[in-house]
Amino acid sequence: MSGVMSRFLSNATNRIDSKGRVSVPASFRSVLVERGIQELYCLQDFIFPAISIGGPDLLDRYERQIASVDPFSPEANRMSLLVHGGGVFMRLDAEGRLMVTDFIRDFAGISTEVTFVGRSDHFQLWQPQAFHEAQAAARAGRVPRPA
Amino acid sequence: MSGVMSRFLSNATNRIDSKGRVSVPASFRSVLVERGIQELYCLQDFIFPAISIGGPDLLDRYERQIASVDPFSPEANRMSLLVHGGGVFMRLDAEGRLMVTDFIRDFAGISTEVTFVGRSDHFQLWQPQAFHEAQAAARAGRVPRPA
DNA sequence: CCTCTTCCCATTGACGCCCATGTGGTCCCA
């Protein structure tokens, strides 16, 4: 069971409440539990107007990439600006909700609803219509336009 | 808990008050406590218009970097000028605020608001708009890929 | 004597923690 279930799949759209919270889909939450993920690392996607969310290992992978070049080089400085300066740790509340901060709203263009999209080892937050359009574009075989 | 959190991550923008003080984000302050950092070493970033802040170990790392290049090169000369001639020690007040001196204002172009940017082992002070532009530019460049 | 700094306290708004409600779906049983 755990083998198949322990990855983020499919998508779901939930509403943001008056306090700016949104429920993470239960199927995603169970994956987080199976993977032992308690701290969520959130990062602006490099291509799409979406927020990528995963465990601390997601950050580790980017840091290994940064470590592979000269740490004082402009290249490392630039990557750190994105990965460290643009990333945030968050945690869910007791009911499995997360705060939709301005950081998320502004970058993803989210206002009242959030679409959760599974990406196997992590998941993403999208503005619902933007997700549908990106998916339609992908289905048509065209190259999606970056933000 | 402390393992994951004990690095500077994400960004936040705070206001400078009439006395020229600004609150360091609580998440950054807790990292300073975990690392036992009481004296803050501040210097100009080599690439961006930003002030880098960390513990005394930050100075050590920069000195090692200078030592690793030809000591008579223009590059080493320039770095030494910034690190030794431009660096300054500061401490926070009881409420966790720091004074925004002219040294900081002039170099970073800061006037009324400061953006704190996490850089893992240190953090930086940016003029808010400049930070957003630098991040957008970094994202538009070559994309870091997870290992 | 005046200015700049440091220490202290007040305010307020945001966030975390908690419990309540509603709704859709499922399972059981008549």
Added chain:
DNA sequence: TGGGACCACATGGGCGTCAATGGGAAGAGG
């Protein structure tokens, strides 16, 4: 097979706590 109890999950909101901010007053230094 239709009805009803039950349950999981999404959602709503109260309330206490803490961070960010503002400003007064005492102290140091020119």
